[in-house]
Structures are given as structure tokens and as C-alpha cells.
Amino acid sequence: MLETHGLTANYGQFRALFGVDITVAAGECVAIIGANGAGKSTLMRSITGVLGNEPGMVLHRGEPIGALSSAEIMKRGIAMVPEGRRLFPSLTVEENLLVGGQARKVPGPWSLDTVYDLFPILRERRKSPGTALSGGQQQMVAIGRALMSNPELLLCDEISLGLAPVIIRDIYAALPRIREGGAAIVLVEQDIGKALAVADRVYCMMEGRVTLVAKAAEVAREQIHSAYFGVAA
């Protein structure tokens, strides 16, 4: 459903991606792991049009979307939970959720009600400013906000970052239900164990390149270790 072909990305003179090829099939859950600065977030930003690309570098259902704006890409059904959550501070929790669904109205499992069922605490805090919540609750809002557009593909950039283990468990518990809704998921993670537990396949990145592609169930620790750090274990 989504493919990148030789995807490159630059920040000014600095090249952050050197020809990345990944594919995501419909309904699949793919994990992307890698050390700090490997280029994972840059890959997410390139797919969602925050960083401009050449058209053919990103294909969605076979059509080139690399040069579209992020709004156009989102309307095609690719939603993102950005790194650092990035809630809108002047919007309440409920408004943050609503803003996620207002530009793309398609039938699907997700609505204000079902998001509140997924994360019940948000229903209680619906009138609070989004930024008045705890980190974990903010992460739930960010995920809910992305779900509101009933995406085909949900990109999650480090949804466990900076959260306590219990909260991470709650958030990860929501992922199977999101998959049941039919969305494919790309999970960017530092926490390899967590990622492998839910993913079908895994990509490992290092210094702007993909260093390993494997089925999550079959991959060996040593393989990951060398792909992650660039040295044999």
C-alpha cells in the first residue's frame, strides 16, 4: 500500500536519508527501530510531506505522492502521531481530537465516542487544555487525534518516549484494537522488545540507511544488534 523508493532527505547541506526503501502492506504492522539520529523521524517526516521529496520517492497505492503537501497526504489516509506529541496548546482535549478528523471525513470505526472508549480517561478530561494533561494522557490524545480521520495507515513516532512502563503498557494495549479497525501501523521505536512484540515485520535503520529487514517472529538478537550498532555482537 505504501512504498518508498530510494528516498533521500536533507536538512540544508546535511543528508539524513540515503536511499531508503520500505514497504507497508494493507493492515500490516511494521516496526522501525534504530539508535538516536538514525533517521527514523526524518523518514516519517518525508512520508508525510513535512520534508519535500521528489514525487516518485513515495508511492501510495502505486501513485506518486512524494511531492504532495502534508495536508494532501493526510487526506489520502496517512495519519501521523508526531514525535513529541505536538498537541495544540490553545485547543481543549476534545478540540484536539476533532481537529484530527475535520479534514477527512470517511466512514470507519473511529469517532469521538470510540476514541473515548479506547482511552476513557480522555472523556473525563475533554474540556481541559490539551497541554494540561500528563505525558501519557497527551500521548493518548495524539493517537486519538490521528485516529479521528479513520486512516488506512497510522504512523507512530516513538509513542513510548519518556513514559512510565505502566503507561506504555496501556498505550500498547490499544494497538491491537487499532489494528482490528483495519489500519496498518508503522511503529517507530527505540524499545526493541516492545516493537517486536506487536509488529509483523521490522526494519532497522542506521545512519540514514536501512540495515535490516526481517519478520519480527524470526529475527535473531545478534542480527538486530549488528544492524543497530553496526558491529557484530
Next chain:
Amino acid sequence: MYRMTTHTRAGAVTAISAPIFIVAALALPAVASRGVVQDLFFILTMLTLAQIWNLLAGYGGLVSVGQQAFVGIGAYAMFAGVILLGWNPVLAIPLGGLAALVLAVPTAFFAFRLQGAYFAIGTWVIAEVTRLLVAQWKALGGGTGTSLPREATSSILGTDAIRTLFGLREAAARDVLAYWLALALVVAVTGGIYWLLRSRLGLALAAVRDNVDAAQSVGVDTGRLRWAVFLIAAAATGLTGALVFLQTARISPGAAFAVTDWTANVIFIVVIGGIGTIEGPILGVLVFFALRSALADYGSWYLMTLGLIAVVVMLFAPKGLWGLIASRNGLHLFPARRRLTGPKIEGGI
């Protein structure tokens, strides 16, 4: 092996040719007609104002739309020196610079409280307040303005010598004197800015313009630097204002505090020529003068055209005409940017 340098070959050419230019310009009144001297006076004073505004906005990030306050107060202070204190007009010019400096203190105090773009309108408000207050100054003609008295204009310091030197009449001699003073001022202002940019302060200034937070974190006292630049610019603008109205010998609040003449035109000169370079205003003032001469008969169409040209330049060539030239062939007549020189690095990107 590597050296930080601001040296360029064109810069060396400038260093040699600038004195020749200045000497030629000094001698020019011997052969030029009065009309030419007046035109050159206009060009030089506009260039001075443009260099000053460029220092504020292009280098200091202080986009002032209220420079007419300093032109006006400088001119009025000079008139006050002559009419109320009986000073010789030439000696009263520094009074203009001083008055502008004094006015700049409260102006900066208020305007620096306003962030970013609101700073611009803040300076404009102060200019309006100054204009309205000066219009209440009945001793200098209130709202209708006044002229320099005949006794004062006929005895301006130095005009007698110019009259005997070039065999001119009194009014023409006054123009020559004003022209020389304008030449001195523009050389001093341009040279001063050039020196400032090449000094350590120039680097600090660039840091302030580009990112105040970052500048603060590397230890540049941004607050004091902004104050210093603003005050110096005000004083120089006040001197220019005094000089301009010495030449016209007639003043009114409307003329002395005209936002179009002393700020809009100046901004257009800098934008069209190229903001953030010393060459830009020089090129800009020539283009401005040519347009003005060509379109002088078309009234307000002229200003409309000028405004639209500035908009188009900002949209399609934000570094102005000089920016286009410099990017074509890397020409820097006033090299102020630091560049690394030394053997070429192999295998670099």
C-alpha cells in the same frame, strides 16, 4: 594555513578607487552646474539615510518605520539653533544630531518593548507624536512652519570662501557647501558602517539579527548592542535632517516629518538595491533617482510604481538588484563577510 579573512580582489579595487572618487566628487562643483550639484546633494543625503536604515533593519533587525522622527527633530533643532539662539546654521547642524540622539532614548525605551513587527509601528507612533508636538512649537511657526532668516542664510560659515573660489552667487555657494557637507556625511556614515561590520561588533550584530536567543547564549549583550545601533543611527539621521533643511532653508512639520520622503523612499532604495549589503543602497539610490527623474511628471503614479517595484523585488529577488549581481559573479565591493581561505579541502561535499 587557513585564515579568516574579509579580503577580496574587488574589495582591494574599492580601497584604491574610493579616495579617487571622493577627491573627484569634492572638486566637482568647479565644473558642474548648480542643478547638478543640487541633484547630487539629494542623492547623497538619500544615500546617507538609506545606509543608516540598512544598518538598522538589514544588519540590526530593527525595522523602523519612524526614521522621519529623527530627520524632523534634527532639522527643527538646527532651525531652533539659528532662530532662537542665533547660531550660525553650519554650527547648528550638530545640534540636530544631538536632538535626534536625545529623542532616540525615549523612542527606544518604548519601541523596544514591542516585539518583532510591532516594533515597526511603534516607531511610527513616536514619529507621529513628535510631529504633533513640534507642530505646537509656535516660536518655530507651529503647524505652518518657518524659514531661515535672511541674515542667517547670507552669512553661513564658509560660503564666502566658496563664492570667491568658484565665482558663484550666494545661493549657489550655499548649495556647494551643503553638497560638501553631505559628501562628508555619506563618507563618514558608509565608512563607519563598513568599519563596524568588519569589527568584532559586526559579528555580534549578525548574531543579534539572526537569532537573539542564540546571540544571548554565546554572550553577546544584545540589549546594549541594539540600543547602541539605534542611538547612533538616530544621531546620524538627525544630522542628515539638519543638513537637508539647511539647504532648503524652509521647514514645516509636514515636510520635516514626512513618512514618504524620509522613510518610505529610503526603504524602497534599500529594498530595490539590496538589503543587508553596503553596495545595495548605493545601487538603489541610483535606480531611485533615475525612476524619479523619469516619472517626475506623473505625480502619484510615480510613488505607486515605486511601491509596487519594492513589492516585486521582495517577492522575486529578496536580496535586491545587488543580490542578483553578487550571486552571478560573486562581486563584493565592500567585503564584510568573513570567509575561510586556504588550500582546497579534497573530498569535501
Next chain:
Amino acid sequence: MIWLDILVQGILLGGLYALFAAGLSLVFGIMRLVNLAHGDLIILAAYLVLMGVTLLGLSPWIAALVAVPVMFALGWLLQAAVLNRVLGKDILPPLLVTFGLSVALQNGLLEVFSADSRRIPVGALEGASLDLGLVTVGIMPLMTFASAIVMIIGLNGLFYHTALGRAFRATSDDAVTAGLMGIEPKRIFAIATGIAMVVVTLAALYLGMRANFDPSIGPARLIYAFEAVIIGGLGSLWGTLAGGIIIGVAQTFGAALNPEWQILAGHIAFLAVMLLKPRGLFPRAVD
């Protein structure tokens, strides 16, 4: 009693200044853009309404209604074709572009409509007044003030209770993330400037009906609008109304002391507020 009268006149005048200011405040709030041509756009709209009245024989209200879509389209185009190209981290380009537009617009109007003062004719309404016992107030100032209040309620409703308003606020917070929500920031900016021009048309209608105008008075309106916004504290339209009232009251009191002091008194009130409350009377908690 005369002082009470002056006070009431000043408050009502503040309504007009709030109308001038609301568009400026809206645009700044959403895209951090200060439009230096704002005052000249008010004057342009006033001429547009005037043309509707004199050339088409419409009543001023209908003429304004006709001018509204024209001004909206103009604002939309201005933003989409010009201002969106220069918006960015550097504040210099948008300032200089709008300054150039201001001068171009002012001189274009001068060329087309001459420097003569004009006024939008309103017939009997012009001199009509209402006796409130203690004071007598003009119908026209009263309507201006009421319109300002209705306009603020309307804009706040749009801002806080519609999907578009949500998009405005989201874009203002974080344009990149708004893009990830399917919101096209540049489109939002164009709509915002269009709406600002609708408010400008309303301001122009009252400006033109209450007093004479000519092409040169735009910058002064920009300054009053700016002062009202800053006094009120950025981000609150009710604060902007309060700012407008402060300038209006200062001006009427100044004028009562000496007609030459009217404008000056308004500016001095602004400077006094800046001195005492640099962030305005009702600053937003988060900036």
C-alpha cells in the same frame, strides 16, 4: 455634565477603533503578520462603498453588503498570491511587502479618486440622536458601537465554536502539525485575511458615514488600530475593544481641552499604557 457627555462620545468612538483593529488583530493572531497596508485597505473599502452609493445608487448598507464579497476576494488573493510567499521566520519581508503595498495603494487611490475629501451620504440618520436623559448620543456612533460588539461576538463565535475557528487556532499554534491534520495552512491564512477584509469593510462603512475621508488618512487608521490592539493585549478581541475605548476617550477629552490636542491625547494614552503595562491590559496567559 459636559464631561459625562465627552466620556460617552469617547466610549462610542472606541467602537470605531475596535472595528479598525479587529482585522489587524485577527491576522496577527493567526499568522503573526502585521499588515502595514491595513489602514489603506480600510480607505479602499470606503471608496468601494462610496462607489456603490454614488454610481449604482445603492443605500450605504446594501453597498457595503456588495463590497463584502469583493473585499473578501481581494484579501484572499492578496494572501494567496503575495503574502503567503513572504511569510516565514524572518519578519522583514512581510513588513516590507505590506509597506510597499501601503504606499502603492495610497497613491493609486489618490490618482483615481483625487485628494478631495469624500463622505458616504446617509441622509436623515446622519444628524439623528437619542436622548438618554443625562446625555444625548448620536444614532450613528451608537450603531457603530453596537456593530463592534456584534462583530466581536461573531468573530469569537467563529473562533471558538466552528471547525474553521478550530483550524485557525490550530494553525496559529503549530502550522506544521496542522498540516498533518489535513489543514492547508496557506489556505487557512488566505481565508483569515479574507475575513479580516470583511471586518475592514464594516469599519470602512462607519468611517465613511461618520466623517470625511481621503486617500491619505489610511496610515493614521493603522496606527489607531495598532494602539487599540497593543493596549488590549494581543489575542483578545474584548481587550481590543477596551483599547479602542481608551484611545477614543483620550481623544475626546483631549479635543475638549484644545482641538489641536485630540490626536496627540490618544497617542499619549497609548504611551502611558505602554509605560505602565507593557503587555497590554488583558495579556494572554500563554504567548
